[in-house]
Amino acid sequence: MKNYQIESLPDYFKQYKKSIKNPKKFWDKIADDNFVWYQKWEKVVKYDMREAKIEWFINAKLNMTKNCIDRHLLNRSNKNAIIFEPNDPNEAVQYITYQELHERVCKFANVLRDQGIQKGDRVCIYLPMVPELAISMLACARIGAIHSVVFAGFSSSAIAARINDCESKMVITSNGSFRGDKTINLKALVDEALEKTHTVEKVLLVKRTDIEVPVKEGRDQWIAPLLEKASADCVPEIMDAEDPLFILYTSGSTGKPKGMLHTTAGYMVYTAYTFKNVFNYQENDIFWCTADIGWITGHSYILYGPLLNGATTVIFEGVPSYPQPDRFWEVIDKHKVTQFYTAPTAIRALAKEDTKWVDEHDLSSLKVIGSVGEPINDEAWHWYNDHVGRKKCPIVDTWWQTETGGILISPIPFVTPTKPTYATLPLPGIQPVLLNDKRIEIIGNQTTGNLCIRYPWPGIARSIWGDHQRYIETYFSAYPGKYFTGDGALRDEVGYYRITGRVDDVIIVSGHNLGTAPIEDSINEHPAVAESAIVGYPHDIKGNALYGFVMLKDIGESRDKDNLRKEINQIITEQIGPIAKLDKIQFVSGLPKTRSGKIMRRILRKIAEGAFDQFGDTSTLLNPEVVEEIKEGKL
Numbered sequence: 001m002k003n004y005q006i007e008s009l010p011d012y013f014k015q016y017k018k019s020i021k022n023p024k025k026f027w028d029k030i031a032d033d034n035f036v037w038y039q040k041w042e043k044v045v046k047y048d049m050r051e052a053k054i055e056w057f058i059n060a061k062l063n064m065t066k067n068c069i070d071r072h073l074l075n076r077s078n079k080n081a082i083i084f085e086p087n088d089p090n091e092a093v094q095y096i097t098y099q100e101l102h103e104r105v106c107k108f109a110n111v112l113r114d115q116g117i118q119k120g121d122r123v124c125i126y127l128p129m130v131p132e133l134a135i136s137m138l139a140c141a142r143i144g145a146i147h148s149v150v151f152a153g154f155s156s157s158a159i160a161a162r163i164n165d166c167e168s169k170m171v172i173t174s175n176g177s178f179r180g181d182k183t184i185n186l187k188a189l190v191d192e193a194l195e196k197t198h199t200v201e202k203v204l205l206v207k208r209t210d211i212e213v214p215v216k217e218g219r220d221q222w223i224a225p226l227l228e229k230a231s232a233d234c235v236p237e238i239m240d241a242e243d244p245l246f247i248l249y250t251s252g253s254t255g256k257p258k259g260m261l262h263t264t265a266g267y268m269v270y271t272a273y274t275f276k277n278v279f280n281y282q283e284n285d286i287f288w289c290t291a292d293i294g295w296i297t298g299h300s301y302i303l304y305g306p307l308l309n310g311a312t313t314v315i316f317e318g319v320p321s322y323p324q325p326d327r328f329w330e331v332i333d334k335h336k337v338t339q340f341y342t343a344p345t346a347i348r349a350l351a352k353e354d355t356k357w358v359d360e361h362d363l364s365s366l367k368v369i370g371s372v373g374e375p376i377n378d379e380a381w382h383w384y385n386d387h388v389g390r391k392k393c394p395i396v397d398t399w400w401q402t403e404t405g406g407i408l409i410s411p412i413p414f415v416t417p418t419k420p421t422y423a424t425l426p427l428p429g430i431q432p433v434l435l436n437d438k439r440i441e442i443i444g445n446q447t448t449g450n451l452c453i454r455y456p457w458p459g460i461a462r463s464i465w466g467d468h469q470r471y472i473e474t475y476f477s478a479y480p481g482k483y484f485t486g487d488g489a490l491r492d493e494v495g496y497y498r499i500t501g502r503v504d505d506v507i508i509v510s511g512h513n514l515g516t517a518p519i520e521d522s523i524n525e526h527p528a529v530a531e532s533a534i535v536g537y538p539h540d541i542k543g544n545a546l547y548g549f550v551m552l553k554d555i556g557e558s559r560d561k562d563n564l565r566k567e568i569n570q571i572i573t574e575q576i577g578p579i580a581k582l583d584k585i586q587f588v589s590g591l592p593k594t595r596s597g598k599i600m601r602r603i604l605r606k607i608a609e610g611a612f613d614q615f616g617d618t619s620t621l622l623n624p625e626v627v628e629e630i631k632e633g634k635l
C-alpha cells in the first residue's frame, strides 16, 4: 500500500473527511495506486441501497492471485508468505516463500482445471488449518472458481446444507485433522454429507493424518500424485471486478444459513487497505491472526489482506491450550510475531490460567494486538493490555461482520487513542449512523441506537447466494436506504462507538455467530419435543452461552430428564456442530407468548440471566402464568 498509512489523528480526520465528501475519488486513487489490473474501471461505484445493488470498479478486469502472489515475485520471491505452525509443537514448522506459494497454487489450480472445474463453478473446501487450505482457496481464485469454505468443526448435515445451497461440484477435504490431543476423521463426515447431496462430482483428498479412509472409485482422489504431475505454469483467469470470489455461510436469525457472496475487486481493495492501516503493517512484520480460515476473519486477515500487502502470515493449526496453556505466547516468541489478532473468548479463557504462563514468555516482538468477534469486556481488555501488550501495544478492537468483508470500526494504532471496550472510530469510507426503533436518525453524541451504515464501501457483500430478496429483506429493509448491521451501539461524548451486541436473534458464543432458529429447528426434531426457544445468557469465558427452554409433547412425561438433555445436545451436534450445544436446558410446560403468537424472548433472556425483576412491559403477554412457573422452575 503506497502512501496510505494514516500517520496521525489530524491525518485520520483529513482522510476521513475526504473519504466522505468524495468516496469515489478516495477509493479510485487507492485502487489505482496499489494493485495490478488487466483493465481499469469505467466508473468507481454504482449503487441502489433499496434494491441492494452495489457494484464497485465497473468493468475492471483483474485476477486476485496476480495481486496476492505474482506481483510480489519481483521483490519478495524469497520472503515467507506463510509460516505454518502445526498442532504438535514437535512437528517441523513449514516456511512457504512467495516463490513456492506461486508454484503450489499454480499446480493446484491446474489440477482443479484437469478435474473439470471451470470459472464460476463452486468448490466446497472442508479442511483443517493446514497450508493446503490457503493454497486451495487461492487455486480457485486463480481459475475463477468460487470457493465455499466450510469450517472443519461443522457437522455432516451442515456440510450437506452448504453443498446443496450453492450446488458445489467438488469437495476438497483431508483424511483427518489434529486439534490438541484429538484426531478427527473429516473424510467420514464428508462421506456422510455426500449421501445427502447430488451435485458433487469429485472429491480431492489431502493427507494430513495416518487415518485410513475409504476412497470411492471415480469420485475420490488423493491430491498428492495429481500435484506431482501438474505443471507449475497456470495462466490466471481474467475476472471481472464483480465476478464472485467466494461464498461464506453465516447464521441468520431465521431459516437456513445465508451464503454471503463476495466479489473480486471491491473485496480486494478493502481487505488490503484495512489490513495495512488497522494493523499498522510494515514490511518484514510477522502477522498472526488466530481465527480459523473457515470464518471471514481468516479469509480477510489470514489470507487475502496479508498476501495483498506482501506480508508474512502465520497459519496455526492447533488450539491455545495444547500442549500447555502458553501455546499462543510460545508461538509469538518463536516466530517473533509483530501483530497478534485474536478473540475475546480466547483472551478470557487464557486470563483464567496462572499469569506465569504468559509472563514468562518474551513477547517484546509485539507492536499491535487486536480483538474481534464480540464485545471485549473491561476485564479482558485490561488483562490483554497488561499481560500480552505489556502496556506498550495499542489494542485494536475491530468491529465488523461476515457481510462487511473487512473491518469497519477500529482504532488506528499509534493514531487513535484507545478506550477500553470501545471500537472507537469508523475507518475512512465508513459512515455509521444510529437509528431508533421509529427509524429516526439519532444525531449528536452520548446516545445509543441501532447501528446502520449509510453509504456502500468496496468490501460489502453483494448478495445472498441464490436469494437476493432475502439479502434485501435482511439488511436493507429495516431502515430503507441504509445497511442494517443487526447490532446495537453506543456513541460516547467524543463520537467513539461501543458495540453493545446483537439486537436480533443471533447469539455470539465464543465469537461464533449462531442463529436461534436453526438450533430450535433441530431440537424440535426430537420425538419428545413439542416446542423450544433458545436464548443467550452471559458466560465468563464464552461471552454468551446457550439456554434452552424446551416444552415436551407429554408434559407429565416420566422419562429420565438428564438423558433427554443428552439426546437434545446430540441432535444439535449432529445437525449443526458441537459449538451450538446448549449449556442449560430447562423443561417447561409452555413458552411465554404474545397475543399474536410470537415467543417473548426478551422475558426468557431475563429469566436465563436470573434478572427476575426486569421483565419490562408484559402487557401483551398471553400466558403470564407460564412465566411464573418458568421462574420457579429455575429457582
Ligand code: WT7
Binding pocket: 250, 296, 297, 371, 372, 373, 374, 375, 376, 397, 398, 399, 400, 401, 402, 403, 423, 485, 486, 487, 499, 501, 502, 508, 511, 512, 513
Ligand atoms: C458479529 C458478526 C467480524 C469477524 C468475526 C465475526 C459481533 C464482531 C465485534 C467487536 C463487538 C463484535 C457483532 C457482529 N462483533 N466484532 N469488535 N465488538 N461485537 O463475524 O460471525 O459475521 O459476526 O460479531 O455482533 O454483528 P460474524
